[in-house]
Amino acid sequence: MNLSIIIPLLNEEESLNELHNWIVSVMESNNLTYEIIFIDDGSTDNSWQEVEELSNTNPFVKGIRFLKNFGKSQALHAGFKKAEGDVVITMDADLQDNPDEIPELYRLIKDEKYDLVSGWKKKRYDSILSKNMPSKLFNWAARKTSGVNLNDFNCGLKAFNKIVVKNIEVSGEMHRYIPVLAKNAGFSKIGEKVVLHQARKYGKTKFGMERFINGFLDLITIWFISKFGKRPMHLFGALGVVMFLIGFGFSIYLGIDKLAINKTGRLITDRPQFFLALIAMLMGSQLFLAGFLGEIMVRSRKNETRYKISEEINISTLENQISF
Numbered sequence: 007m008n009l010s011i012i013i014p015l016l017n018e019e020e021s022l023n024e025l026h027n028w029i030v031s032v033m034e035s036n037n038l039t040y041e042i043i044f045i046d047d048g049s050t051d052n053s054w055q056e057v058e059e060l061s062n063t064n065p066f067v068k069g070i071r072f073l074k075n076f077g078k079s080q081a082l083h084a085g086f087k088k089a090e091g092d093v094v095i096t097m098d099a100d101l102q103d104n105p106d107e108i109p110e111l112y113r114l115i116k117d118e119k120y121d122l123v124s125g126w127k128k129k130r131y132d133s134i135l136s137k138n139m140p141s142k143l144f145n146w147a148a149r150k151t152s153g154v155n156l157n158d159f160n161c162g163l164k165a166f167n168k169i170v171v172k173n174i175e176v177s178g179e180m181h182r183y184i185p186v187l188a189k190n191a192g193f194s195k196i197g198e199k200v201v202l203h204q205a206r207k208y209g210k211t212k213f214g215m216e217r218f219i220n221g222f223l224d225l226i227t228i229w230f231i232s233k234f235g236k237r238p239m240h241l242f243g244a245l246g247v248v249m250f251l252i253g254f255g256f257s258i259y260l261g262i263d264k265l266a267i268n269k270t271g272r273l274i275t276d277r278p279q280f281f282l283a284l285i286a287m288l289m290g291s292q293l294f295l296a297g298f299l300g301e302i303m304v305r306s307r308k309n310e311t312r313y314k315i316s317e318e319i320n321i322s323t324l325e326n327q328i329s330f
Contacts, residue, residue, distance in 0.1 A: 021100055026064070040091065042064075047076060072084075073315070104163075111163075127158055151225055159185065245290075256286065261274075
């Protein structure tokens with residue numbers, strides 16, 4: 007199979023039929039074998055019924071339905087797990103991503119040997135104040151922090167070599183940082199392609215300004231995980247030792263001053279240095295303990311399911327397992 011097209015969706019019943027027909031037209035005109043995997047992330051409209059109808063007329067349509075809304079990252083994780091195509095394409099269900107871009111993205115992965123190609127919506131049809139400007143700031147911060155030189159981390163239209171999606175874990179709200187996760191996993195050939203962005207035709211956006219706040223918080227998280235995720239003691243332990251030594255140094259100074267230099271001076275507990283020393287040693291001990299517990303958790307944690315599936319359409323019951 008050439009392509010797996012993974013489409014997370016939430017209350018997009020109006021656009022699904024049009025999107026499906028558009029994708030099928032592109033696949034047939036380019037002689038590409040494909041599967042379309044719709045992941046219904048807890049829709050409350052008739053989106054799942056639309057997916058069922060599409061699967062009845064097209065055997066290459068597959069569906070995964072969550073019991074409730076678990077988030078886009080979990081939807082992508084479920085799609086990645088089931089994908090069978092040599093190249094995996096992700097795109098949004100709101101018709102703002104253009105399926106005509108798929109053949110070129112496929113070529114870049116197959117012929118140019120990219121591990122991942124991210125879309126860049128250079129010209130956007132979104133609000134300047136509420137989306138465009140925050141997005142530029144967010145992308146700048148992501149570039150500087152991650153070292154991945156992309157202009158649009160949050161574009162839903164991306165192409166992956168199959169090996170990439172089988173070797174990264176997308177959790178929480180980390181879908182924005184899939185290129186960073188890929189880089190951290192050892193996939194270094196990451197490219198970018200300018201893609202057409204279309205104005206939303208149906209419904210309304212499911213994301214507000216809070217996604218940028220969450221995005222920056224996730225950026226800090228992924229920076230920490232990439233640097234210290236497998237060795238938290240190197241951060242917390244080092245900070246703890248430094249803080250403890252600072253506090254211990256103050257204590258030594260106060261002790262020497264009271265016992266040998268200024269024996270008749272004020273009580274140690276009346277001096278601000280005493281409290282600085284006490285706080286520094288307590289903080290140092292806590293940071294060191296946090297690093298120690300983090301090391302234990304890293305070594306003992308087990309993978310757990312982050313979402314629950316209620317129904318599947320045309321999905322094999324066997325786990326896709328690949329050895330490379």
